[in-house]
Amino acid sequence: MSAARPPAPPAKTSGLRRHRALMARLAAGPAPEAVILGDSLAAGWPEPDLTAATGLPTLNLGLPGDRVQITRWRLTAMAAFAVRPRLALLMVGTNSFADGDGPETIVAGLAALVAALRAVWTPPVIVLATVPWRESLPQRSEADRLALNAAIGDLVRIETLALLDCDAALGPDPATGLEADRLHLNARGYAALSAALGSLLRTG
Template identity: 80%
Template sequence: MSTARPPVPPAKASGLRRHRALMARLASGPAPEAVLLGDSLAAGWPEPALSRATGLPACNLGLPGDRVQTTRWRLAAMAAIAVRPRLAVVMVGTNSFADGDAPEAIVAGLAALVALLRTAWAPPVIVLATVPWRAPPPGRCEADRLALNAAIGAWAGNEALPLLDGEAALHPEPATRLEADRLHLNARGYAALSAALASLLRTG
């Protein structure tokens, strides 16, 4: 497996401030039974919709701008907070993809992130999300994103992790479920994603 990028803090001061605010909220309780980790796609997921989809009190720990290595750094910083969620959803990778990282490097980072999550909070269920359809960033193409999702799916299968398939969730008209930037999800997109997560958890 390729080497993962080392953990790094958020690049912007505003990201660090928001990260600290999330840590303070997590530390002051009540302890969530479901947590969501990841980038802006995770951060935009409304907590009430996430709680309904999981059937659990949820806390959204997503942060816009996160790469896989940023989420790893932030989880390491939060690991000392004694929470024991029953479920964790990991949705990160679209920014690493846009940076040009190879699928193998992204999957290696996700593997390290999941290992840390198991050590820190030991959730019985960890759901790993693929990268939903998005406008190809400069230097990348649709085939690259599909290759990344195939690599994520293969690794998740080997680890027996439930896979939230963003491709299937936004099918058949993914563009109608995104904002005008063709990257971030709109209300329809999050409704579709919530329905897919609820179905996954029911059948899993």
Template identity: 80%
Template sequence: MARLAAGPAPEAVILGDSLAAGWPGPDLDRATGLSTLNLGLPGDRVQTTRWRLAAMAAFAIRPCLAIVMVGTNSFADGDSPQTVTAGLGALVALLRAAWAPPVIVLATVPWRESPSGRSEADRLALNAAIHELARTESLALLACDAALGPDPAPGLEPDRLHLTASGYAALGAALASLPRPG
């Protein structure tokens, strides 16, 4: 995880789990068009990302763009779409209160091999709920399935969960096409 240190404040931040943490810095900067601080942490669930943000809220940064890419671990652990989206809604509210970014991008959960007890229909229901949250909260939506295309396999590592360089490139192109701050 990147550290908040003395120096210029980041223009953008990304918060989330290993999918956020694994996004290569130069690719993320290119996709956002801004200096982006990666605050992703492998293993994070929605509630732990929210807890970490609350702990970091004292840092007086004012990014003009924030990307929230978390939920795959909560999904894998069996949280319902309603639980995940309620947590994401609380995370967005805290993000607005702490750092007030004018643009917040909410990412859907990319295709992954279905965890035990979960189905593809469950993940699609979660993504539909995330899409609705983005709409009601006036957030930009990074639709990961659309970005990765009908066959996500080339964008996935052999673990069928994490993204390859081409997967991040596809997400970066989709992110770059979203509305820009300012």
């Protein structure tokens, strides 16, 4: 099994600035009852929609450009804040996938992220999102993405997490839930994911 990439800070200065701004929000309080961590797909999810879906005041700690190893690094930095969210949603992996990381590497990183999250903030409920459909990359195929999501599903079962299946939520024509770049989610996409998240938490 491939090893996870080691935690690493954001590569761009702008990412570090945004990370520090999120740290300042966390420090200012109040302590969130739910959090979302991850990349631009997480960062773009409107907090009011998240709060409505989770039923809890939700703080968005997503950061555009995050890879799994960057989210791990940022969580370590935020561990100084002794928050105790009742729910944590993890939505990260699409950039690692685009970088060419294999399912084993990405899932090993996600497993380490889950372990760290449980150690520092102990949320009783952790939801892990699959990687949504995106326009094909030259070096990756749709079969590669589906293999990654299958591995994420295996991790959810092993770790007793909740799975947010983005493909099921976005439906048979996922492009309608994406912006023109065929990567980032639009309002329709976030509405679909919010409905799926709310249903998952009510029935889970």
